Amino acid sequence: MNEIKIFSPATVANVACGFDVMGFCLDSVGDEMVIRKVEKKGIHITHIEGFDLPYQADENVAGVSALAMYNALDVDFGFEIEIYKNIKPGSGIGSSAASAVGSVFGINELLGRPFNKTQLTEFAIKGEALASKCEHADNLAPAMFGGFTLVKSLDPLEILEIPCPENLYATIIHPQIEIKTSEARAILPKDVALNNAITQWANFGSLIHGLHTSNFGLIQRSLNDVIVEPYRSQLIPYYDEVKKAALHAGALGAGISGSGPSVFTLNEGLETANNVAESIKAIYAKTDIDFDVHVSPINTYGIKILN
Amino acid sequence: MNEIKIFSPATVANVACGFDVMGFCLDSVGDEMVIRKVEKKGIHITHIEGFDLPYQADENVAGVSALAMYNALDVDFGFEIEIYKNIKPGSGIGSSAASAVGSVFGINELLGRPFNKTQLTEFAIKGEALASKCEHADNLAPAMFGGFTLVKSLDPLEILEIPCPENLYATIIHPQIEIKTSEARAILPKDVALNNAITQWANFGSLIHGLHTSNFGLIQRSLNDVIVEPYRSQLIPYYDEVKKAALHAGALGAGISGSGPSVFTLNEGLETANNVAESIKAIYAKTDIDFDVHVSPINTYGIKILN
Numbered sequence: 001m002n003e004i005k006i007f008s009p010a011t012v013a014n015v016a017c018g019f020d021v022m023g024f025c026l027d028s029v030g031d032e033m034v035i036r037k038v039e040k041k042g043i044h045i046t047h048i049e050g051f052d053l054p055y056q057a058d059e060n061v062a063g064v065s066a067l068a069m070y071n072a073l074d075v076d077f078g079f080e081i082e083i084y085k086n087i088k089p090g091s092g093i094g095s096s097a098a099s100a101v102g103s104v105f106g107i108n109e110l111l112g113r114p115f116n117k118t119q120l121t122e123f124a125i126k127g128e129a130l131a132s133k134c135e136h137a138d139n140l141a142p143a144m145f146g147g148f149t150l151v152k153s154l155d156p157l158e159i160l161e162i163p164c165p166e167n168l169y170a171t172i173i174h175p176q177i178e179i180k181t182s183e184a185r186a187i188l189p190k191d192v193a194l195n196n197a198i199t200q201w202a203n204f205g206s207l208i209h210g211l212h213t214s215n216f217g218l219i220q221r222s223l224n225d226v227i228v229e230p231y232r233s234q235l236i237p238y239y240d241e242v243k244k245a246a247l248h249a250g251a252l253g254a255g256i257s258g259s260g261p262s263v264f265t266l267n268e269g270l271e272t273a274n275n276v277a278e279s280i281k282a283i284y285a286k287t288d289i290d291f292d293v294h295v296s297p298i299n300t301y302g303i304k305i306l307n
Numbered sequence: 308m309n310e311i312k313i314f315s316p317a318t319v320a321n322v323a324c325g326f327d328v329m330g331f332c333l334d335s336v337g338d339e340m341v342i343r344k345v346e347k348k349g350i351h352i353t354h355i356e357g358f359d360l361p362y363q364a365d366e367n368v369a370g371v372s373a374l375a376m377y378n379a380l381d382v383d384f385g386f387e388i389e390i391y392k393n394i395k396p397g398s399g400i401g402s403s404a405a406s407a408v409g410s411v412f413g414i415n416e417l418l419g420r421p422f423n424k425t426q427l428t429e430f431a432i433k434g435e436a437l438a439s440k441c442e443h444a445d446n447l448a449p450a451m452f453g454g455f456t457l458v459k460s461l462d463p464l465e466i467l468e469i470p471c472p473e474n475l476y477a478t479i480i481h482p483q484i485e486i487k488t489s490e491a492r493a494i495l496p497k498d499v500a501l502n503n504a505i506t507q508w509a510n511f512g513s514l515i516h517g518l519h520t521s522n523f524g525l526i527q528r529s530l531n532d533v534i535v536e537p538y539r540s541q542l543i544p545y546y547d548e549v550k551k552a553a554l555h556a557g558a559l560g561a562g563i564s565g566s567g568p569s570v571f572t573l574n575e576g577l578e579t580a581n582n583v584a585e586s587i588k589a590i591y592a593k594t595d596i597d598f599d600v601h602v603s604p605i606n607t608y609g610i611k612i613l614n
Contacts, residue, residue, distance in 0.1 A: 017508075018508070018512065019505060019508075020505045020509075021505065021508065021509040021512065022512070150509070150512050150513060150516065151509070152509050152510070152512075152513045152525075152528070152529070153509065153528075158528070160513060160516050160525070162516060188501060189501065190500060190501060191498040191499065191500055191501065192498065192499060192500075192501050192504055193497060193498055193499075194495060194496065194497060194498060194499050194534070197499055197504040197507065197508075197534070198326060198327045198328065200504065200508055201324075201325070201326075201328065201504075201507055201508040201511045201512075202327075202328040202457070202458070202459050202460065203459070204508045204511060204512050205325065205328065205329070205457050205459075205467075205508075205511050205512060205514075205515045206457060206459045206467060207512075208512045208515040208516055208519075209457065209467050209469060209515055209519070212515075212516070212519045218459075218467070221459070221460075221465070222459070227501070227504070
């Protein structure tokens with residue numbers, strides 16, 4: 001096999017109470033990439049569709065992660081990468097993570113899987129860092145493994161796969177405003193009240209237990225963020241209205257996807273997820289802000305081969 | 308049935324990364340209590356053995372929780388309580404919680420169980436508050452339910468029972484110094500670094516996942532407390548030495564039990580738990596500090612009827 005086509009999914013990081021460590025994988029939104037083994041040594045990005053991104057490998061997220069992996073190999077051939085981007089950069093649903101994961105996953109498949117998924121994620125962290133200016137894996141892990149993931153630690157990298165209840169659907173709305181990750185980071189305080197931190201880990205522990213036991217009521221009661229949402233929600237116009245509408249339409253919970261501006265909701269059943277989509281669309285439809293809405297089951301397999 | 312004898316177990320609160328919300332139940336240490344239905348209305352403490360505690364019901368932890376429950380009833384009889392105390396007050400392994408849980412559990416049994424365990428814990432919170440000057444349930448919940456418990460919230464009270472792996476043993480050492488709960492509270496900062504809080508909930512979520520999956524390696528890597536231990540460990544002489552010796556002897560993890568001064572360890576297997584006991588005994592044996600050591604399986608049933 002000298003060529004592979006893959007689907008690299010969008011992801012939601014943080015998941016309300018799991019700031020910086022939790023994420024889940026979407027099924028209906030993602031990029032496609034073609035990776036090809038070629039004689040010419042090195043990593044060569046030969047085609048990009050969808051958005052205007054750099055072709056220079058060391059300036060492109062997919063290229064940087066591929067180079068990190070390539071430099072760990074000792075081979076006398078190279079790889080071409082074609083990127084068919086559907087996830088808008090800056091949308092907050094793991095656009096750079098999909099690119100970073102895609103190239104290393106594809107190359108690994110062409111080589112007969114010399115690396116495991118955690119090792120591949122280590123390479124992908126280098127690509128992700130190009131986009132977000134810091135090393136983190138909360139979007140990379142769910143894109144690579146699927147389902148819900150908990151990044152226990154970055155050094156050493158340890159990723160836990162948390163069980164996913166059946167019949168859980170995400171509804172995502174992406175209001176098309178720009179929030180820079182650096183800006184979303186800068187708005188956060190360095191210190192937080194101990195009482196709020198306790199509330200956050202009580203909720204986070206409860207979310208993990210709720211996912212293990214498919215307890216939708218507990219998942220609902222756990223999806224609260226008392227640490228980050230009060231700050232970052234200020235950067236998203238109509239955030240409170242969107243969240244209120246989602247919960248009123250039956251969402252288990254709602255929060256900021258990654259560093260925003262997308263807002264995610266989790267829902268029991270497709271019908272509720274669709275109802276939530278309609279009700280949150282109605283909020284932005286009254287404004288001059290363009291938006292996309294995605295309804296998706298939780299993707300439990302993660303990145304996958306298409307051909 | 309007009310009389311019941313019960314065993315009310317000692318407990319470990321906080322469990323390193325689960326400050327203020329997590330706890331587990333011990334099997335080999337606990338109080339005994341006799342609860343008796345009598346004609347005379349009210350709550351009457353008629354016998355106390357082991358330690359010098361008040362007989363006046365509204366000044367005694369077991370009495371206060373019993374009164375909270377009794378006042379919610381409409382009965383024309385009363386209850387006598389005998390307390391055979393084995394858990395030293397102030398040891399940090401839930402002495403007051405055992406008393407608070409014991410009286411309400413016993414009365415409930417004599418009445419044919421009108422209240423569920425969460426409701427009983429609500430009454431017990433009133434008794435616990437007499438001892439610790441604030442309402443919390445992180446010792447009460449494991450004493451009442453057994454195993455590992457997560458107090459998701461106090462208002463409304465929601466207690467989650469987390470699965471317990473087989474072959475898990477606790478070793479506890481109680482250096483006989485006095486630490487007041489109020490002092491242990493006062494030493495804590497009001498604010499904590501966001502980065503540390505993130506580490507704490509990553510560890511706590513991982514501990515919940517580790518308990519669900521009986522993953523001892525993960526439990527080991529999760530039993531870290533970057534928030535509270537740096538402060539409270541200063542109140543416990545030779546804490547660092549005890550922890551180091553425990554880990555060297557094979558403990559999965561070690562930390563402060565509740566607000567101290569007891570130090571708990573969790574261990575895979577009885578043999579390791581016994582080895583850990585020997586190695587931490589050796590630390591205090593070189594000092595003039597008296598100490599007790601307990602080795603116990605995790606008690607998965609909680610408080611129980613003896614006769």
